[in-house]
Amino acid sequence: MAKPVLPLAPIDRLVRNAGAGRVSAEASNALRNILETVATKIGKVAVDFARHAKRKTVVEDDIKLAYDQWKR
C-alpha cells in the first residue's frame, strides 16, 4: 500500500457515527487502507470507462458505472 492520502480523523468519525463508543487507532488505519483500496479499484475501472468514451476527464457516470460493476 502506498503512502496513505486520506486523513484518519474523518474515518474515525464515520465509525463513531456508525455507533462505536471508541475506535482504536489501528482500527481507523485498517479502514483507511480498505477505503483507499476500494477507491483505487473503482478509480482504475472509471479511467478505463472514460478512455472507452474517448474522454480524458473522469466524470460522475464513469465512477457510478465502475462501482456498479465492482459491487456485484
Place this chain on the structure above:
Amino acid sequence: MAKPVLPLAPIDRLVRNAGAGRVSAEASNALRNILETVATKIGKVAVDFARHAKRKTVVEDDIKLAYDQWKR
C-alpha cells in the same frame, strides 16, 4: 446521505493516481459518497462484532472481519 465528512482533495488524488488525466468535481463527489457508504456499512458491522466480544472499543480485527463479511 448525511453531511460529508471525507475531504474531496485526497479522493481526487486517488483517482488521478489510478491513471485519470482529469477528474470532474461531480466524479470526486460521487466517489466520496460511495466511500462514506462503504465505511458506514463496514463500521456498523464492526460495532456489532465489538459488542459481540463485549468490548466498547472497535479494534482492527472487528474492521477486518467486517470487510471480509461485506465483500463476499
